Amino acid sequence: xxxTLTRVxxxxxxxxxxxxxPLGPLAVVPLLAFTALAFGLxxxxxxxxxxxxxxxxxxxxxxxxxxxxxxxxxxxxTALIGSVKLSAVSAALAALLGLPLAQAVVTSRxxxxxxxxLTASGVLANFGGVPLAFAFVATLGNAGVLTRHLGLTDKxxxxxxxxxxxxxxxxxxxxxxxxxxxxxxxxxxxxxxxxAQNNGATxxxxxxxxxxxxxxxxxxxxxxxxxxxxxxxxxxxxAMVGSSIPLVTLQIAxxxxxxxxxxxxxxxxxxxxxxVLVAGLVMAVYLPLQRRSARWLA
Amino acid sequence: xxxxxxxxxxxxxxxxxxxxxxLAASVVFTVDVPGQGLTFDAxxxxxxxxxxxxxxxxxxxxxxxxxxxxxxxxxxxMVALRLGAPRLRPVVEVVCSLPLVVPPIAFVAGxxxxxxxxxxxxxxxxxxxxxxxxxNPDFPVILVLAYVVMALPFVYRALDAGLRAVDxxxxxxxxxxxxxGWPQALVQAVLPNLRGALLNASFLTLALVLGEFTVxxxxxxxPFAVWIVNVSGSQAQLSVAxxxxxxLVTWALLLALAGxxxxxxxxxxG
Numbered sequence: 001x002x003x004t005l006t007r008v009x010x011x012x013x014x015x016x017x018x019x020x021x022p023l024g025p026l027a028v029v030p031l032l033a034f035t036a037l038a039f040g041l042x043x044x045x046x047x048x049x050x051x052x053x054x055x056x057x058x059x060x061x062x063x064x065x066x067x068x069x070x071x072x073x074x075x076x077x078t079a080l081i082g083s084v085k086l087s088a089v090s091a092a093l094a095a096l097l098g099l100p101l102a103q104a105v106v107t108s109r110x111x112x113x114x115x116x117x118l119t120a121s122g123v124l125a126n127f128g129g130v131p132l133a134f135a136f137v138a139t140l141g142n143a144g145v146l147t148r149h150l151g152l153t154d155k156x157x158x159x160x161x162x163x164x165x166x167x168x169x170x171x172x173x174x175x176x177x178x179x180x181x182x183x184x185x186x187x188x189x190x191x192x193x194x195x196a197q198n199n200g201a202t203x204x205x206x207x208x209x210x211x212x213x214x215x216x217x218x219x220x221x222x223x224x225x226x227x228x229x230x231x232x233x234x235x236x237x238x239a240m241v242g243s244s245i246p247l248v249t250l251q252i253a254x255x256x257x258x259x260x261x262x263x264x265x266x267x268x269x270x271x272x273x274x275x276v277l278v279a280g281l282v283m284a285v286y287l288p289l290q291r292r293s294a295r296w297l298a
Numbered sequence: 299x300x301x302x303x304x305x306x307x308x309x310x311x312x313x314x315x316x317x318x319x320x321l322a323a324s325v326v327f328t329v330d331v332p333g334q335g336l337t338f339d340a341x342x343x344x345x346x347x348x349x350x351x352x353x354x355x356x357x358x359x360x361x362x363x364x365x366x367x368x369x370x371x372x373x374x375x376m377v378a379l380r381l382g383a384p385r386l387r388p389v390v391e392v393v394c395s396l397p398l399v400v401p402p403i404a405f406v407a408g409x410x411x412x413x414x415x416x417x418x419x420x421x422x423x424x425x426x427x428x429x430x431x432x433x434n435p436d437f438p439v440i441l442v443l444a445y446v447v448m449a450l451p452f453v454y455r456a457l458d459a460g461l462r463a464v465d466x467x468x469x470x471x472x473x474x475x476x477x478x479g480w481p482q483a484l485v486q487a488v489l490p491n492l493r494g495a496l497l498n499a500s501f502l503t504l505a506l507v508l509g510e511f512t513v514x515x516x517x518x519x520x521p522f523a524v525w526i527v528n529v530s531g532s533q534a535q536l537s538v539a540x541x542x543x544x545x546l547v548t549w550a551l552l553l554a555l556a557g558x559x560x561x562x563x564x565x566x567x568g
Contacts, residue, residue, distance in 0.1 A: 027378035028386050031371045035393050035450070038443040042408025043400065049411050104309040113310075123552045124317065129509050130523045131541035131548075134530065135320045138327035138538045145323040145330075171320070174313075232401035235511035239527050249403045256410055256516050269411060272404035280399045 046276070049269035067270035075246070076271060082246040083231055084278075086162065090169040091226035095219065097170070098177025105178065106185040118182065121175035128172045129235035136168045137240060160241045168236060173226045180225060184218035221289035228282035231275070248275060321545075328539040340539035347536065353525035359437065360521060361507035364445040365500045368453050371446070373496070376457045377488055380466045394454035397447050402512040409444060410517065435519060444513045449506055453499040460495020464488070505548055 050068060054061040070076065105117045139146050140159045147153055158164060188211055196206040212219075234249035242250075248271055255268030328340045344350055379387050397405070416429030432439040466488055473483035489496070511523040520528065522544065530537030 025378075025383050025386060027374040028383060028390060031375040031390065032393065034371055035396075035447065039397060039400075039447045041412050042405055043396075044408075045411035045415075046400075046404060046408040049408075100305075100309050101313050104306045108306065117310075119553065120317070123549050126505060126509075126552060127545070127548075129511050130526050131509070131545045134526070134538050134541040135324045135545075137534075139320040139323035143332075143534070145326045146319070148332075171317070174316075232403070234401075234403045235523070238515075239511070239530070249401070252403050252407055253512075253516060256407055268407050272401075272407040275401050275404045276399060279401055283395075283399050 046269050046272050049266045050273040052266055054266070067266045068273070070267050071270035071274055076248075076251060076267065079246040079248045079251040080271070080274060082162075083248040086165060086169070086245075086247065087227045087230035090166050090173055090230045091223055093166065094170050094173035094177050094226050095223050098174045098222075099181060099219070101174065102178045102181045102185055106182060118179070121178045124175035125172055125179055128233060130239045132168065132171060133236045133239035136164075136171070140164070140167070160244060162245060165237060165241065165245060168240065169230050169233065173230060176226055176229060177222050180222040181215070181218055184215055188214065217289045217292045221286050224282045224285045224289075228279055228286070231278060231282070321542075324538055324542050328535050328542060331535060340535040341543075343533075343536055344540055344543065347529060347533075349520070349525050349529070350540075353520055353522045356437075356520070357508055357522040360441055360445065361504045363442045364449060364507050365503045367442060368446045368449050368503055369496065369499065372450070372453050372457055372499075373489075373492075374484075376454075376461060377466060377484065380461055381470060391454070394450045398451050402448065402510075403516075405444065405447070406513045406516045409440065409513070413440070413517075433517075438517070438519045440517065441514055441519060441521070445503070445507050445510065448510075448513075449503045452502045452506070456499040456502060457492070457495050460492045460498070464491045501551055501554070505552060508544070508548060 051063050051065065052061050053064045053066045072080070101117075105114055108114050136144075136159060138144055140152070140157070141147065142153070142159075144159070147157065147159075159168075192210055192214075193206055196210055201209070232249070234253065237245065237247055237250060238253060252268050252271050252275075255265065255271070329336055329338060331337055331339070375390060379390060400408075413429065413433065416426055432443070469487045469491065470483050473487040474480075478486065509523055510521070511527070514521050515524045515527070526537050526540050526544070529540070
């Protein structure tokens with residue numbers, strides 16, 4: 001009601017409106033100018049550099065796709081595949097483990113427990129980077145508390161490996177999954193379950209034919225979001241394993257720090273472009289799915 | 299009732315185990331040093347270690363500058379979008395979401411390339427001085443610029459959620475009818491109603507800057523997160539102790555945020 005009132009007000013108060021007009025666009029200008037400079041320039045540098053090849057002999061540079069081709073070969077390709085594999089495995093595991101946790105939270109009768117788990121998830125989902133790496137080094141690293149007390153090294157345990165990284169990544173991916181999937185689970189009406197039960201459906205049938213199809217967009221959306229999050233992660237892996245595991249983020253960091261052959265600096269930019277393309281793909285899948293799943297929450 | 303079935307407790311139990319053990323183990327790791335028994339040495343050593351104060355101070359300064367810049371850029375723009383320029387909304391939304399598509403490591407590769415243009419192409423122009431100035435190790439402005447870009451998506455969502463709950467148009471009209479000028483209407487009528495959203499945005503930015511490692515390390519600066527990694531090589535106990543401390547501080551901040559803003563979903567969509 002207030003909405004319609006104000007709309008009528010502004011329509012009749014034409015002079016006021018005219019005076020206000022210029023403010024809108026003008027106030028947006030600093031923001032757009034800033035992003036053009038601070039985001040646009042680096043983005044353009046990535047694009048430009050990824051396609052530029054410098055000729056060491058003559059010192060001239062020309063545009064070509066050589067860097068991109070190179071970024072999809074040899075060690076670079078291994079790193080790219082390593083990143084995709086690590087992200088896919090961690091995202092899938094996190095989704096698989098996060099779903100029952102979220103379901104347990106949503107159906108819990110204890111409000112306090114629910115709130116606590118959700119708040120903790122918010123905190124843990126934002127907990128990446130260096131402290132996470134060190135927490136796990138202290139726990140499961142070579143001299144870690146659990147490693148020492150349980151004698152895990154003799155049993156072949158190694159934190160600084162593919163599966164070690166997966167376990168560490170799950171620490172922030174599972175809470176992220178809980179947060180993304182909880183609204184969708186809350187949208188599952190009890191009536192649907194009751195209706196299914198009244199028609200003689202078993203819980204398995206209910207999940208297969210009712211709940212999972214409704215959840216599918218949210219689940220898939222959560223999955224790609226987790227994938228993107230794991231794919232872009234750098235600090236955790238860098239602080240934990242150095243560059244002993246081939247990951248594209250570590251490769252780029254190496255290249256930026258100058259640990260590559262002369263004349264291949266732009267390969268780092270080509271790799272960055274590869275990452276941007278993957279991340280863009282993830283967002284292109286995620287955003288429509290999120291919108292679609294929002295339908296059920298209304 | 300079947301609601302209290304064992305699988306629920308199994309799920310919570312396993313989750314609790316997985317999420318609490320590394321934290322507990324970190325604390326044990328720092329106080330139970332092999333050969334020395336129980337000691338709080340690691341924690342007391344933190345404050346006397348070279349670079350602790352300087353790097354923490356740098357991180358806090360960067361965080362404050364980033365929050366100031368991002369709010370100064372975003373608040374007027376977002377309020378204006380509500381009032382007079384709804385057609386620009388999709389533009390701003392896209393611009394603020396773009397940083398999500400560029401992972402920090404790719405972003406820093408781009409920044410590094412731009413910074414190299416300075417010595418390569420601009421050494422005879424006044425722009426070169428600017429390039430030198432923004433890379434001053436005492437206060438690297440370049441990091442503030444990068445962090446503002448990285449914070450845009452979170453700040454956009456926090457402010458958008460806050461503005462959705464307030465009828466900005468009516469507030470401004472009321473203030474203007476009472477004789478307030480534009481700045482007064484904005485500062486005295488709109489901003490107080492956005493307090494929760496502003497706090498939310500500030501805390502998210504603060505957490506982002508305090509924990510940021512990638513950009514700072516690769517551009518060669520040493521705020522807190524980078525310093526922790528650098529001391530870890532020589533002193534394992536110390537670095538874990540610092541991690542535990544920084545964790546507690548960040549968590550306290552985020553929990554405070556959850557308490558102040560009510561548990562808002564904007565926190566989660568990182």
